[in-house]
Amino acid sequence: MNYKVVILDIDGTILPHGKSISHATKHAIQQLRDKNMKVVIATGRAPYFSGSIIEETGVDSMVFFNGAYVYHEGKEIYKNAIEKHVLNKVHLLSDDYHHPLTFLGSTSFKVTDLSHPFVLEAYLHDSWKPELAPPQFWMDQDIYQLFLHCDAEEEVSYQSKIPELDFRRWASTGARTCDVNLSKSNKAVGLTILLEKLGIAPEEAVAFGDGLNDIEMLSFVGMGVAMGSARDEVKQAANMVTLSAEEDGVRYGLERIGLI
Numbered sequence: 001m002n003y004k005v006v007i008l009d010i011d012g013t014i015l016p017h018g019k020s021i022s023h024a025t026k027h028a029i030q031q032l033r034d035k036n037m038k039v040v041i042a043t044g045r046a047p048y049f050s051g052s053i054i055e056e057t058g059v060d061s062m063v064f065f066n067g068a069y070v071y072h073e074g075k076e077i078y079k080n081a082i083e084k085h086v087l088n089k090v091h092l093l094s095d096d097y098h099h100p101l102t103f104l105g106s107t108s109f110k111v112t113d114l115s116h117p118f119v120l121e122a123y124l125h126d127s128w129k130p131e132l133a134p135p136q137f138w139m140d141q142d143i144y145q146l147f148l149h150c151d152a153e154e155e156v157s158y159q160s161k162i163p164e165l166d167f168r169r170w171a172s173t174g175a176r177t178c179d180v181n182l183s184k185s186n187k188a189v190g191l192t193i194l195l196e197k198l199g200i201a202p203e204e205a206v207a208f209g210d211g212l213n214d215i216e217m218l219s220f221v222g223m224g225v226a227m228g229s230a231r232d233e234v235k236q237a238a239n240m241v242t243l244s245a246e247e248d249g250v251r252y253g254l255e256r257i258g259l260i
Contacts, residue, residue: 001203001204001222001223002204003037003204003205003206003222003223003257003259004037004038004198004200004204004205005037005038005039005040005195005198005200005205005206006032006037006038006039006040006205006206006207006208006254006259007040007042007191007205007206007207007208007217008029008039008040008041008042008057008207008250009041009042009043009207009208009209009210009211009214009217010041010043010045010050010053011043011044011045011210011211012210012211012227012229012230012245013208013209013210013214013227013245013249014029014053014208014245014250015053015245016244016245016246017245018125019246021053021056021057024248024251025245025248025250025251026056026057027251028248028250028251028254028260029057029058029250030058031254031260032254032259032260033058035259035260037259038061038198038200039057039058039059039061040059040062040063040191040194041053041054041057041059041061041062041063042062042063042067042187042190042191042207042209042217043062043064043066044065044066044145044179044211044213045064045065046064046065046104046106046109046144046145047062047064047069047071047106047107048107048108048109048128049126049128050062050064060072060073060074061073061194061198063187063190063191063194064144064190065104065144065145065181066145066168066179066185066186066190067080067181067185067186067187067188067189067190067191068080068081068144068145068181068182068185068190069106069144069190070190070193070194072194072197072198077193077194077197078190078193078194079106079142079144080144080182080185080189081142081143081144082143082144082145082146082165082181082182083164084138084139086162086164086165086182087103087138087139087143087146089161089164090146090148090162090165090180091138093157093158093161093162094112094148097150097154097157099118099148099149099150099154100112100113100116100118100119100149101133101146101147101148101149102119102122102130102146102147102149103133103137103138103143103146104143104144104145104146104147105141105142105143105144106141106142109130110130110132110133110134110137111130111131111132111133111147112132114130114131116149118149118150118176118177119149121176121177122147122149122176122177144181145179145180145181146179146180146181147177147178147179148167148177148180149176149177150176150177150178151176152169152175152176152178155167155169155178158180163183164182164183165180165181165182165183166179166180166181166182166183166186167179167180168181168211168212168213169212170211179213181213186213186216186217187209187213187214187216187220188216188217188219188220189216191205191207191217191220191221192220202220202221202222203221203222204222205220205221205222205223206221206222206223206224206225206254206257206259207220207221207223207224207225208225208226208227208249208250208253209224209225209226209227209230209234210227210229210230210234210245211230211234212231212233212234214226214230214234214237215233215234215237216237218234218237218238218239219237223239223257224237224238224239225238225239225240225241225253225257226238226240226241226242227241227242227243227244227245227249228241228242228243228244228247228249229244229245229246240253240256240257242256
């Protein structure tokens with residue numbers, strides 16, 4: 001197959017958890033660009049959590065918030081915010097259960113409880129630190145994603161009561177935070193918009209990912225590659241399994257496919 005684009009998740013894929021992008025991975029991405037292969041970032045992160053990664057990789061087309069916000073060559077081409085009535089459902093339910101929320105807008109993020117241990121844990125290893133959300137923060141601007149800070153077994157109640165949303169636990173073992181996105185929005189949705197802009201068919205795309213939020217993306221493209229550290233359900237959605245991010249799995253996978 002004559003592949004024309006390589007799509008890369010960030011955390012656990014090109015970026016080992018808690019570490020920096022390796023020289024080998026950066027070199028592999030540069031090799032793709034030297035061959036005029038389009039490289040795209042598709043992440044659950046917000047734009048303001050991704051700046052250093054974008055700079056290091058040199059990409060100019062990105063899918064953020066698990067598909068809800070898409071940039072191409074520095075310009076916004078798609079956005080899909082969570083409706084206010086749905087946000088209100090989450091807000092009321094989280095108040096009842098005393099679970100903190102992080103609200104993520106296009107340019108800033110704020111959390112409802114700065115001192116909660118699950119919130120402190122979620123941001124422990126990050127350079128960015130949240131601020132306290134004013135009561136009307138989620139009403140005053142578009143919100144594209146939430147973080148729900150609760151134990152895994154408590155997440156089920158939200159999913160059953162708010163079917164408009166998907167709740168996906170963070171990849172790390174024992175994580176007490178999950179991504180919250182519109183159920184009709186995922187990385188494959190955002191990539192559909194971006195690939196149409198690029199004039200590239202899904203079967204001409206290669207994608208690498210490791211998380212539950214990568215399943216639709218890996219199934220959507222012509223060559224889905226799961227990282228070695230991925231959960232079984234992620235690997236089952238892929239065409240191929242490579243090594244982990246710590247083992248430079250992106251480079252290894254690209255070599256196996258014959259792209260570098």
